[in-house]
Amino acid sequence: MEFFDKNRIGIILNRFSEDILYIDEILPLTFFLLMGNFAGIVGVVILIATVNASLLIPCILVNVFMVFVQMFYVKIGNALKRLEFLTRSPLIGYITATLDGLTTIRTSRIQDTLRKEFDQHQDLHTSCSYMYTCCEHAYHMMQAAEEIILLTFAIILFLALDDKMTAGKVGLVLSQIFRLTMPEHFFYVMITRFQNQMITVERILEYTKQKQESKDGLVMEHWPKECDIRWKDVSFSYKSDQDHVLKHLNFAIKNKQKVAIVGRTGSGKTSLISTLVRLYDFEGSIFINNVDIKTLPVDFLRSKISVVPQEPTIFSGTLRENIDPRRQHSDDDIWKAISNVNLSLFKTLDEKIDLNLSICQKQLICVCRALVQRNKIVIFDETNASVDSDTEALLQKIITENFAESTVIAIMHKLRYILEFDLVLVVDKGVIIESGDPSSLLKKKNGVLSNLFRKQ
Numbered sequence: 001m002e003f004f005d006k007n008r009i010g011i012i013l014n015r016f017s018e019d020i021l022y023i024d025e026i027l028p029l030t031f032f033l034l035m036g037n038f039a040g041i042v043g044v045v046i047l048i049a050t051v052n053a054s055l056l057i058p059c060i061l062v063n064v065f066m067v068f069v070q071m072f073y074v075k076i077g078n079a080l081k082r083l084e085f086l087t088r089s090p091l092i093g094y095i096t097a098t099l100d101g102l103t104t105i106r107t108s109r110i111q112d113t114l115r116k117e118f119d120q121h122q123d124l125h126t127s128c129s130y131m132y133t134c135c136e137h138a139y140h141m142m143q144a145a146e147e148i149i150l151l152t153f154a155i156i157l158f159l160a161l162d163d164k165m166t167a168g169k170v171g172l173v174l175s176q177i178f179r180l181t182m183p184e185h186f187f188y189v190m191i192t193r194f195q196n197q198m199i200t201v202e203r204i205l206e207y208t209k210q211k212q213e214s215k216d217g218l219v220m221e222h223w224p225k226e227c228d229i230r231w232k233d234v235s236f237s238y239k240s241d242q243d244h245v246l247k248h249l250n251f252a253i254k255n256k257q258k259v260a261i262v263g264r265t266g267s268g269k270t271s272l273i274s275t276l277v278r279l280y281d282f283e284g285s286i287f288i289n290n291v292d293i294k295t296l297p298v299d300f301l302r303s304k305i306s307v308v309p310q311e312p313t314i315f316s317g318t319l320r321e322n323i324d325p326r327r328q329h330s331d332d333d334i335w336k337a338i339s340n341v342n343l344s345l346f347k348t349l350d351e352k353i354d355l356n357l358s359i360c361q362k363q364l365i366c367v368c369r370a371l372v373q374r375n376k377i378v379i380f381d382e383t384n385a386s387v388d389s390d391t392e393a394l395l396q397k398i399i400t401e402n403f404a405e406s407t408v409i410a411i412m413h414k415l416r417y418i419l420e421f422d423l424v425l426v427v428d429k430g431v432i433i434e435s436g437d438p439s440s441l442l443k444k445k446n447g448v449l450s451n452l453f454r455k456q
């Protein structure tokens with residue numbers, strides 16, 4: 001989960017779409033062009049060398065020199081281009097903000113101040129842009145110098161040293177020198193492009209080196225027999241520099257108890273549940289049926305706990321794939337679960353699910369998922385938050401009747417059915433500030449739960 005907290009979905013999608021596109025299609029093409037231009041340079045140099053081998057020396061020297069020039073040009077050119085982009089954004093932002101606030105500027109009579117500030121932004125951008133153009137021209141001058149040096153050398157060689165040279169061969173060498181700079185230029189352009197595009201490979205490789213969840217631990221057969229859960233001095237924060245969102249929690253839930261967790265938004269209810277399924281590392285210990293859950297493999301632990309999440313997730317696929325994605329249950333069990341939640345929408349299990357189902361219907365499919373799993377620990381994370389009152393009543397009936405044999409933890413904001421629970425935990429700022437059976441908590445005069453209940 002830390003990975004998803006740190007990497008926004010846009011960035012992840014970008015890696016799996018654009019970066020993969022670069023690796024699959026654009027990078028091979030760049031490599032192909034790079035090699036093509038390289039072959040072009042080698043071809044021209046060999047052709048020149050067949051006329052007079054001593055021309056190889058200036059060709060190689062000049063090319064080595066140009067490699068160094070190119071190295072500087074790429075670094076400086078890229079940095080200047082980046083600066084140009086960077087200084088352009090404030091300029092455009094300034095224009096937009098000025099246009100938006102024209103009336104305020106005029107009534108405050110600060111046109112001159114703004115003009116000066118705009119000029120500063122403009123000057124900065126223009127100087128970067130000018131520096132980039134200068135850099136480009138300097139590079140083109142170097143290319144021209146390369147041609148001139150080679151031509152001078154060839155002409156001196158032919159005029160002063162080689163009397164037997166025919167006009168045709170001289171013409172061939174001179175024309176080929178002119179043809180040398182073009183593939184050279186593209187070769188360097190392609191090298192730069194190739195280097196830039198290789199960053200996509202680096203970024204994808206980064207994803208292969210992510211910190212992995214440890215899957216080590218002991219798988220225990222027939223575990224858990226009884227589902228009593230105990231939090232022992234549990235503290236937790238999402239980031240190392242953040243205050244603890246759960247603080248030294250110590251409490252226990254008995255086997256088959258129906259527990260409601262109540263509290264203001266941001267009080268730490270979901271975080272408390274995420275410790276139970278080990279979505280994050282936490283301090284302290286949690287025991288289920290006297291086994292420290294940190295000693296179990298996470299997959300095994302999670303397979304023993306059903307979670308009906310706050311936001312129902314439906315996959316594009318059939319009804320069967322949605323309720324029983326691992327194909328572990330019989331058709332009868334699935335139909336039984338569907339009839340328990342009164343979903344009369346579907347005729348066969350192989351019917352494709354319409355992703356535009358209402359939130360209520362999606363929520364009921366998620367409940368079906370939990371029903372067929374028949375786990376001994378079931379968590380409802382604000383499942384009743386966005387459902388109508390009939391569905392809310394149905395969900396409550398499912399908790400008390402269908403999950404009678406399971407330990408149920410339900411996070412809830414709506415307190416209409418609070419009396420149906422055996423235990424209520426009121427959480428605030430990561431600590432449990434009130435706990436007990438709902439009827440006695442509701443009787444308390446200035447109790448937190450009774451106040452919340454009265455307000456609702």
Ligand SMILES: Nc1ncnc2c1ncn2[C@@H]1O[C@H](COP(=O)(O)OP(=O)(O)OP(=O)(O)O)[C@@H](O)[C@H]1O
Pocket residue numbers: 005238239245263264265266267268269270271272
């Ligand atoms: N992924 C996260 N990264 C950093 N902080 C988080 C993250 N998720 C929650 N928090 C913070 O942890 C605290 C507890 O959040 P949590 O979601 O557990 O509260 P909650 O009681 O379940 O709230 P809600 O009722 O709105 O779902 C809040 O201050 C929240 O801002």
